[in-house]
Amino acid sequence: MSLQSTGAGPADLNAFVGDYFPDRSLPSDGLIVQSWYRSVVEHGLEPAARGNKVVLSAAEIHRHQDFHHDYMSIAGQGVSGLAKRVGQAGFAVLLSDEHGIALDSRVPTTGSAYADSGLIVGSRWDESLVGTNGIGTGLASGSALIIHRDEHFLRENDRLSCSVSPIFDSLGNVRGCLNASCLNSNGPKEAQYLTLQLVIMYARMIENAYFRHSHRNTLTLMVKPCDEISDLANEQLLALDDQGRVIGANRAAFVEHETHGHGVLLGRRLSDLLPVDVDELLRLNNGGANATRLRVGTRLVEVGLRMPVKVRSAKPADSRPTAGIHRAPTLGQLSGADVRLQQRVARLYRVLDKDLPILINGETGTGKEAFARAIHQASRRRTGPFVALNCAAIPETLIESELFGYRSGSFTGANKKGMKGKLEIANGGTLFLDEIGDMPAHLQTRLLRVLAEREISPLGADTPLPLDIQVISATHQNLSQMIAGKAFREDLFYRLNGMTLQLPALRERSDIGSLIEAVLRDQPGGEHCRIDTTSMALLSRYAWPGNIRQLINVLRYAVALADNGRITTDCLPAELLDQAQALHSPAPVEARPPLARLAADDEGQHLLEALRRHQWNITAVADEFAVARSTLYRKMKKYRLVAPNRLS
Numbered sequence: 001m002s003l004q005s006t007g008a009g010p011a012d013l014n015a016f017v018g019d020y021f022p023d024r025s026l027p028s029d030g031l032i033v034q035s036w037y038r039s040v041v042e043h044g045l046e047p048a049a050r051g052n053k054v055v056l057s058a059a060e061i062h063r064h065q066d067f068h069h070d071y072m073s074i075a076g077q078g079v080s081g082l083a084k085r086v087g088q089a090g091f092a093v094l095l096s097d098e099h100g101i102a103l104d105s106r107v108p109t110t111g112s113a114y115a116d117s118g119l120i121v122g123s124r125w126d127e128s129l130v131g132t133n134g135i136g137t138g139l140a141s142g143s144a145l146i147i148h149r150d151e152h153f154l155r156e157n158d159r160l161s162c163s164v165s166p167i168f169d170s171l172g173n174v175r176g177c178l179n180a181s182c183l184n185s186n187g188p189k190e191a192q193y194l195t196l197q198l199v200i201m202y203a204r205m206i207e208n209a210y211f212r213h214s215h216r217n218t219l220t221l222m223v224k225p226c227d228e229i230s231d232l233a234n235e236q237l238l239a240l241d242d243q244g245r246v247i248g249a250n251r252a253a254f255v256e257h258e259t260h261g262h263g264v265l266l267g268r269r270l271s272d273l274l275p276v277d278v279d280e281l282l283r284l285n286n287g288g289a290n291a292t293r294l295r296v297g298t299r300l301v302e303v304g305l306r307m308p309v310k311v312r313s314a315k316p317a318d319s320r321p322t323a324g325i326h327r328a329p330t331l332g333q334l335s336g337a338d339v340r341l342q343q344r345v346a347r348l349y350r351v352l353d354k355d356l357p358i359l360i361n362g363e364t365g366t367g368k369e370a371f372a373r374a375i376h377q378a379s380r381r382r383t384g385p386f387v388a389l390n391c392a393a394i395p396e397t398l399i400e401s402e403l404f405g406y407r408s409g410s411f412t413g414a415n416k417k418g419m420k421g422k423l424e425i426a427n428g429g430t431l432f433l434d435e436i437g438d439m440p441a442h443l444q445t446r447l448l449r450v451l452a453e454r455e456i457s458p459l460g461a462d463t464p465l466p467l468d469i470q471v472i473s474a475t476h477q478n479l480s481q482m483i484a485g486k487a488f489r490e491d492l493f494y495r496l497n498g499m500t501l502q503l504p505a506l507r508e509r510s511d512i513g514s515l516i517e518a519v520l521r522d523q524p525g526g527e528h529c530r531i532d533t534t535s536m537a538l539l540s541r542y543a544w545p546g547n548i549r550q551l552i553n554v555l556r557y558a559v560a561l562a563d564n565g566r567i568t569t570d571c572l573p574a575e576l577l578d579q580a581q582a583l584h585s586p587a588p589v590e591a592r593p594p595l596a597r598l599a600a601d602d603e604g605q606h607l608l609e610a611l612r613r614h615q616w617n618i619t620a621v622a623d624e625f626a627v628a629r630s631t632l633y634r635k636m637k638k639y640r641l642v643a644p645n646r647l648s
């Protein structure tokens with residue numbers, strides 16, 4: 001929550017933290033004051049709390065790193081460079097993702113002090129868990145800052161002094177944080193300023209490398225002032241689409257644009273920013289071979305061009321065609337940031353390669369097949385075949401031969417040479433039985449026998465064939481109900497269900513926002529688009545009966561209609577707008593109930609009386625009610641109880 005949204009001015013917040021922390025001096029940095037306020041009122045934390053630190057399990061770390069593979073490998077050089085410079089002075093360097101999870105950590109020595117303080121891979125530093133801290137507050141504020149010693153909200157973190165800079169992507173979103181922390185620094189906060197400058201410099205280098213990677217197939221521009229000594233951090237990078245419009249920028253370009261109050265940068269034409277258009281610039285720069293000096297207002301700038309890198313196929317001439325231009329998503333990518341799903345996938349990792357059949361359950365379009373493929377890729381069978389059979393998509397009469405195959409001459413009209421069944425083709429790999437609930441009853445019996453005996457006898461074959469397959473089945477149906485109604489064999493159910501992976505519907509996913517962004521980036525042209533806030537709110541609260549498949553279609557439609565890469569509500573299908581509005585238009589509520597009425601509630605009234613009785617001494621009232629002070633502040637906020645000396 002920002003100062004504005006709290007409705008309070010800086011003086012109110014200062015008074016608040018002054019009251020709450022009588023033993024601490026008021027931070028000079030207003031961002032820290034706001035963060036302390038958030039820690040108490042929004043996150044309900046207590047400074048003396050212990051055990052709030054969370055470190056992900058090895059499997060979860062593996063998945064996170066897998067998910068952030070590109071970002072980590074691009075940032076890796078910057079992390080090493082910074083660690084080399086500050087390591088000897090006793091600083092640990094951490095790289096986090098946008099949720100405050102440490103993905104990379106370089107500590108100067110192997111002692112346990114750094115690990116004990118949470119400076120390790122997998123530790124979670126989001127403000128909602130541990131209150132004010134370098135990474136969490138850097139992410140929440142979007143600003144570079146130092147959190148020195150007892151500026152940390154939790155007392156258990158007050159050994160740390162952290163210098164941090166957010167890392168922005170080319171759309172201006174925070175992608176993560178770069179952080180340098182030391183332990184038990186005796187000096188004043190000012191002694192950390194030099195470290196902060198180094199951290200900022202490396203964060204800018206990581207951003208620029210990330211920008212170049214993201215826009216390697218796009219025409220990009222480097223613009224820097226023609227000063228005698230030009231600061232690398234001032235170099236602006238801009239990516240342009242075919243029409244010469246800005247589709248991405250680095251932090252320096254965003255800051256320059258904002259500083260001069262030029263409005264939104266993305267979508268602007270090059271000719272709005274520089275006294276040339278793209279063709280002219282290409283001519284002046286000799287097709288990108290040299291840089292050009294241009295006068296912009298009173299300043300002289302140097303403008304260089306980088307031509308798109310032509311994507312050359314590294315594929316050997318005889319290689320098999322790939323399924324698409326994107327690699328199939330991994331389990332980490334599919335589970336995204338939904339914690340419940342991540343936990344389920346963590347459990348899945350533990351049964352992987354243990355010869356247990358897996359049953360995936362979920363509504364249509366939730367990613368059952370995508371998960372099955374990712375499980376196959378994560379298993380030791382990844383070099384073997386992945387064979388899918390959709391039991392609902394082929395006629396009942398053909399399922400048998402599809403599954404079991406037949407040898408030549410086994411029935412009239414059959415292929416003369418015979419046909420291998422999916423079970424046989426999948427040997428050594430994974431068989432994915434989609435819509436298993438539609439498997440005809442007599443084939444359920446046969447399948448059960450095959451899975452029990454681990455061998456198949458194709459129609460017309462003399463000898464059985466040993467079978468070594470991982471079976472993954474999937475359904476959107478409730479198999480337990482089908483068993484009760486005798487529509488599905490119970491013994492087959494147990495044979496297929498070594499473990500169930502329940503996939504949440506899209507509307508149930510806690511990471512729906514980031515999932516929408518990720519799916520958008522995956523669509524052709526989607527990586528250069530941005531969803532505006534209203535559309536994002538609509539997309540996030542829509543019911544999505546077709547789940548991720550429907551989301552993909554909606555986003556493709558939106559990308560096609562987007563103007564200047566901006567996805568607005570005009571780009572969304574009408575039925576989605578109608579339904580999202582009808583389903584979720586909030587019931588009319590009184591926006592600001594009067595204080596008198598709130599205080600008339602029993603709890604509010606009691607609280608008000610106690611506050612008056614104790615002359616608004618928060619600690620005394622908290623003691624009387626035996627609640628934490630943070631709880632009391634939350635309740636006061638709820639009932640809008642404000643001390644008389646705070647009423648403006």
Ligand SMILES: Nc1ncnc2c1ncn2[C@@H]1O[C@H](COP(=O)(O)OP(=O)(O)OP(=O)(O)O)[C@@H](O)[C@H]1O
Nearest residue numbers: 334335363364365366367368369370371519548549
């Ligand atoms: N977590 C995810 N992130 C991005 N894309 C996903 C994700 N999960 C699924 N998809 C994509 O959504 C589409 C639908 O997924 P999939 O076909 O696996 O769903 P399904 O549950 O098997 O559907 P059905 O029940 O209709 O067969 C696919 O294009 C898939 O690549």
